[in-house]
Amino acid sequence: MKDIGVKRVFERMRGIYTPVTDLRRRLLMETVRFILDKKDPSEIEALPYDIIEMGKPTYRCCSYRELSIVKQRIRLAFGLAPVDEKAHTSLFKDIEKAFTSEKVITTPLVNVIKAACEKCPEDQVIVTDKCQACMAHPCSIVCPRNAISFPDDKAHIDQEKCIKCMKCVQVCPYSAITRMVRPCAEACGVQAIDSDEEGYARIHQEICVSCGLCTVSCPFAAISDKSEIAQVTHALMEHNERSNHQKLYAIVAPSFTGQFGVKVTPEMIFEGIRRLGFDRVMEVAYGADHDTVILAEKFKEEQGTFLGTSCCPSWVMTAKSAYPDFAGNIAQSFTPMVETALKIKESDANAKVIFIGPCIAKKYEALTEEVAGYVDYVLTFEELAALFVAYDIDLPTLEQSPAIKDASALGRGYANASGVGTAIIRTAEEEFGITDIKFEKADTLSACLDMLKGIAKGETHPDLVEGMACPGGCVGGPGTLASPSTAARHVARFAAAADSVFPNFEEEGTKS
Amino acid sequence: MSDKKIDIFVCMGTNCTFRGASQLIEALRSEKKIQEYCSIHEMPCSDSVCDHSRRSPVVKIDDELFLQAKPEVILEEVYKRIKNT
Ligand code: SF4
Ligand code: FES
Numbered sequence: 001m002k003d004i005g006v007k008r009v010f011e012r013m014r015g016i017y018t019p020v021t022d023l024r025r026r027l028l029m030e031t032v033r034f035i036l037d038k039k040d041p042s043e044i045e046a047l048p049y050d051i052i053e054m055g056k057p058t059y060r061c062c063s064y065r066e067l068s069i070v071k072q073r074i075r076l077a078f079g080l081a082p083v084d085e086k087a088h089t090s091l092f093k094d095i096e097k098a099f100t101s102e103k104v105i106t107t108p109l110v111n112v113i114k115a116a117c118e119k120c121p122e123d124q125v126i127v128t129d130k131c132q133a134c135m136a137h138p139c140s141i142v143c144p145r146n147a148i149s150f151p152d153d154k155a156h157i158d159q160e161k162c163i164k165c166m167k168c169v170q171v172c173p174y175s176a177i178t179r180m181v182r183p184c185a186e187a188c189g190v191q192a193i194d195s196d197e198e199g200y201a202r203i204h205q206e207i208c209v210s211c212g213l214c215t216v217s218c219p220f221a222a223i224s225d226k227s228e229i230a231q232v233t234h235a236l237m238e239h240n241e242r243s244n245h246q247k248l249y250a251i252v253a254p255s256f257t258g259q260f261g262v263k264v265t266p267e268m269i270f271e272g273i274r275r276l277g278f279d280r281v282m283e284v285a286y287g288a289d290h291d292t293v294i295l296a297e298k299f300k301e302e303q304g305t306f307l308g309t310s311c312c313p314s315w316v317m318t319a320k321s322a323y324p325d326f327a328g329n330i331a332q333s334f335t336p337m338v339e340t341a342l343k344i345k346e347s348d349a350n351a352k353v354i355f356i357g358p359c360i361a362k363k364y365e366a367l368t369e370e371v372a373g374y375v376d377y378v379l380t381f382e383e384l385a386a387l388f389v390a391y392d393i394d395l396p397t398l399e400q401s402p403a404i405k406d407a408s409a410l411g412r413g414y415a416n417a418s419g420v421g422t423a424i425i426r427t428a429e430e431e432f433g434i435t436d437i438k439f440e441k442a443d444t445l446s447a448c449l450d451m452l453k454g455i456a457k458g459e460t461h462p463d464l465v466e467g468m469a470c471p472g473g474c475v476g477g478p479g480t481l482a483s484p485s486t487a488a489r490h491v492a493r494f495a496a497a498a499d500s501v502f503p504n505f506e507e508e509g510t511k512s
Numbered sequence: 513m514s515d516k517k518i519d520i521f522v523c524m525g526t527n528c529t530f531r532g533a534s535q536l537i538e539a540l541r542s543e544k545k546i547q548e549y550c551s552i553h554e555m556p557c558s559d560s561v562c563d564h565s566r567r568s569p570v571v572k573i574d575d576e577l578f579l580q581a582k583p584e585v586i587l588e589e590v591y592k593r594i595k596n597t
Contacts, residue, residue, distance in 0.1 A: 017535040025531065389527050389530050394527070396524060397556070
């Protein structure tokens with residue numbers, strides 16, 4: 001049979017424009033329009049009807065259920081927490097608080113919308129209709145727990161006894177037995193999702209590292225992060241109207257290329273951002289270069305133990321909490337986002353810095369004490385695209401100039417898995433002639449944990465360890481629009497166009 | 513335009529890309545049969561048509577316009593036309 005290349009559960013919907021994607025995007029663009037039209041918060045009750053059509057439920061049994069889902073998602077789009085649906089409060093309680101340019105989001109960032117959650121069964125091995133109750137029934141013969149019986153005309157698995165060893169799945173001649181997992185829980189690499197008393201998905205916030213992969217894995221639009229799109233829109237409006245002296249800077253993560261259509265060049269994207277009203281746009285690959293230099297320099301000193309990359313906040317949190325002994329191994333340097341923001345705030349302390357990337361964990365990072373002073377808001381690429389649409393900015397028609405020159409090829413490569421490691425290794429070699437760096441890397445948090453386990457057990461002895469929470473690296477982040485493979489291609493192309501391969505060591509070295 | 517019988521235009525403006533045009537054109541291009549019978553073109557935003565993205569994505573097959581074009585609808589339509597050529 002043709003190999004159809006089955007992907008991991010949480011990767012299957014990525015790069016497909018589903019009705020869940022559509023709901024999310026329409027909701028974002030109508031939210032921005034609502035603000036741009038200067039509607040009063042009291043008119044918010046009308047907003048859901050711009051997004052769904054009553055009487056015509058498109059994805060749920062009834063319009064009323066759709067309505068409460070959309071209302072909760074509007075709250076999240078405005079940066080507010082979902083309301084407890086049993087508490088008989090208005091779903092738009094306190095919404096007026098979000099109609100300002102003041103930052104409103106707080107943790108937890110990733111939330112389950114109960115009205116939308118279908119209470120999918122947790123991880124189970126189940127028998128499907130394909131079962132023929134065959135004479136050989138190898139399934140029950142190989143089952144080590146005697147969990148399979150034939151009460152009627154189909155095999156039956158006793159869930160109490162089943163240990164999910166998958167032996168029966170492997171031997172069934174009809175492939176009639178399958179494992180059914182819960183998409184959200186399967187996407188979570190740190191196992192933060194279980195069920196509450198009623199069976200709804202529940203995120204254990206003390207475990208969650210805000211990677212956001214569950215938000216794009218739930219097929220029922222039941223999990224969402226909070227957005228700052230409303231506050232950024234207000235900031236832009238204030239800036240454009242009063243032309244106040246506070247400058248707005250957009251700093252853009254290296255995975256931005258190719259996100260807004262194949263015909264759209266990086267320069268057009270920067271120009272589009274300026275048209276929104278930003279004073280300056282800068283590549284976060286600039287900060288990546290800075291980090292490369294800091295980490296490459298570490299290899300000058302004798303290590304004896306491994307050095308872990310620090311550019312993915314979810315990976316750093318996961319590594320530190322699962323292996324506290326390794327906490328000292330993770331580089332102390334800031335993420336490229338913060339390095340870039342730092343540079344801006346150094347020269348203009350009044351500036352407001354808005355990070356735009358594929359990443360939900362950065363929204364979390366920007367709320368932490370160390371970082372809050374540098375990065376004012378965080379948007380995803382999807383949220384940026386909603387701004388373009390609401391502002392009627394058509395990227396392919398914009399001019400190409402000026403050329404972008406903030407970073408090296410290696411810095412731009414940070415967006416792809418193993419890009420960070422490659423940058424450090426090649427720079428250490430070029431600058432210090434160090435050639436024998438043993439490198440290990442992992443993408444997705446479950447793979448990261450496996451990698452750390454191997455190191456803890458002494459099975460592997462790497463010098464440099466790269467961890468990324470998203471599949472394929474940042475190009476697989478939950479806030480992206482393009483499929484990860486397309487984005488990865490564009491990242492490589494833009495890297496090749498950089499003026500220099502290596503970070504500018506002179507400049508960077510003296511600063512750190 | 514070419515000797516292929518059917519012309520498909522997919523709008524690649526920002527409004528349409530935001531609403532799934534890239535995925536739609538990828539879906540069309542990945543079908544061998546469609547490649548064989550149709551020329552697939554990208555077209556720019558023609559302003560009023562997409563109504564600020566509310567009616568995106570916009571697709572034109574020969575001279576017929578499709579708004580809020582879902583891949584499943586477009587693929588079916590194209591295959592219907594291929595059959596009738
Ligand atoms: S995948 Fe979605 S619907 Fe299913 S349990 Fe998780 S949150 Fe609920
Ligand atoms: S963007 Fe496609 S018609 Fe306007």
